[in-house]
Amino acid sequence: MTAPAPDDRPAAPSLLDCPFVQGDLPRLRVLVDRYADREGLPEPRRWDFVVAVDAVASNAIEHAEGGGTLVLERADGHLACHIHGSGPGFTADAVPQEMPGADEHAAGRGLWLASLITDHLTVSTGADGSVVSLTMRLPRTST
Amino acid sequence: MAAAAGSASAGTIPVQQLRAGDHAFAGYGDDEAGRDVVAAYAWAGLANHEKVMVFAAPQLTEGEVWRRLDAPGPLLGAARDRGQLVVSSMRALIHPARSFTPRRQWQRIQEETDRALAEGYRGLRTYIDMHWVGDLDADIAVMMYRESHAEHLFTDRLYTEICAYDSRCFSPDVLAAMHRAHPCRLLPHLGALHTEHAADVVRLVGEADIATREQFTAAVREGLARSAEARRLTVDLSRVSFLSAACSVDLLRLATSAAHDLIEVRCRSAVARILRRADADHIPNLLISEVSP
Numbered sequence: 188m189t190a191p192a193p194d195d196r197p198a199a200p201s202l203l204d205c206p207f208v209q210g211d212l213p214r215l216r217v218l219v220d221r222y223a224d225r226e227g228l229p230e231p232r233r234w235d236f237v238v239a240v241d242a243v244a245s246n247a248i249e250h251a252e253g254g255g256t257l258v259l260e261r262a263d264g265h266l267a268c269h270i271h272g273s274g275p276g277f278t279a280d281a282v283p284q285e286m287p288g289a290d291e292h293a294a295g296r297g298l299w300l301a302s303l304i305t306d307h308l309t310v311s312t313g314a315d316g317s318v319v320s321l322t323m324r325l326p327r328t329s330t
Numbered sequence: 331m332a333a334a335a336g337s338a339s340a341g342t343i344p345v346q347q348l349r350a351g352d353h354a355f356a357g358y359g360d361d362e363a364g365r366d367v368v369a370a371y372a373w374a375g376l377a378n379h380e381k382v383m384v385f386a387a388p389q390l391t392e393g394e395v396w397r398r399l400d401a402p403g404p405l406l407g408a409a410r411d412r413g414q415l416v417v418s419s420m421r422a423l424i425h426p427a428r429s430f431t432p433r434r435q436w437q438r439i440q441e442e443t444d445r446a447l448a449e450g451y452r453g454l455r456t457y458i459d460m461h462w463v464g465d466l467d468a469d470i471a472v473m474m475y476r477e478s479h480a481e482h483l484f485t486d487r488l489y490t491e492i493c494a495y496d497s498r499c500f501s502p503d504v505l506a507a508m509h510r511a512h513p514c515r516l517l518p519h520l521g522a523l524h525t526e527h528a529a530d531v532v533r534l535v536g537e538a539d540i541a542t543r544e545q546f547t548a549a550v551r552e553g554l555a556r557s558a559e560a561r562r563l564t565v566d567l568s569r570v571s572f573l574s575a576a577c578s579v580d581l582l583r584l585a586t587s588a589a590h591d592l593i594e595v596r597c598r599s600a601v602a603r604i605l606r607r608a609d610a611d612h613i614p615n616l617l618i619s620e621v622s623p
Contacts, residue, residue: 202403209541213521216537216572217346217370221405224377234600242575245540259403297575300608 202226203259209248216241219259219268226261227325236323239301239308240268243319246298247272251316265306266323273316282310282319338484339514342524344536345370346571347623348516350378350453351487353480355512356494357505358519364494365398366520368457371492372399375455376409380490381446383416383454385423387461387496392417414451420462430468432476436483443489453488460495470504478511492516525549530557533566538577547580554588561590567597568621578604585616596621 202222223233247255251272258269283299302308307322339352358364375382386395395417409415427434446454523542524535532553538546557563585593594617602618
């Protein structure tokens, strides 16, 4: 998978570009946290970001053939995580636009929460699956 | 998720909550189980500007140890080249002494800590695989004495140590004694969730995610059932190093449906923030108590 490049500028090298299955998530969370720290994303937004990345990656595990690919990159003053998965349930519909009811599946509420705690969450669908992109704005002072 | 320096940790904790100055026991039963623990420990040390020395099992080649410590991407950067991350052995540490004595090892650790500070680091952290005991043909009783009398290394909180015991190589009695001798014990691998029940309290330690979600909800349900008569329950999440969005929602749903007068959730502020975003403040019988890291 190739991380989307903003505009026509060359993309910065990815911080992470890893295929994953369920057993990889604990290590991936530590890595995302470490890289987010390295790129200057402070607490508590860093914790929010890791929780949101985990929610989307878990959704890929449940609905996109057991796993996907995670790309973490810094671009345009933002930290962005793109999670690619291919499967019938890993689509834009999986992310509720409004808070789901208490009796609905908790995973849907988890994704709704992920969209709430990140600056942007977008879903793009193509022939080879979907990409959920989570973005957090970095403080201006970070380099 | 990195822990801040402060008072010493005690009890069972995930490696992510280890603080500078802790002396921790880790156990493992197969060659793969603990590899994420040493990697996460090393990465956190580098991020905290500490020097990190890994005294790996002597049967591993240096290349194998470096592969275990490696991370995808530029995280490790030049840490190896500049000497911030070092792979060594107990044999090399105590050199030129040929046999292990606590005095010699303590002296060398103090020297390495002083050297790390002189090099500009905030302190030293070591990961010591206890296979060195067999490698140096050391007396188990002497090793146990060392482990039980090492408090002075940690008093200024500049030195942090994990002692990793392969349960296949030490007797249950030795493992139990060493478990007790360390102020804190680590969960055996990343992603683990440990549950403790007491009267009207359920304490969770580790990570509640897609893999441990059923265990997490079962523990909260059991806590609710145990405290049904008292109608008050404390859910202690202060040692949870990760709580997923789905588990956060599960917790609030269980609280909503419980007949309890009060469910107190003790957690760190980052967890409290997520719970509040999920509407926790609108659950009448739920009280969120924030605790310091």
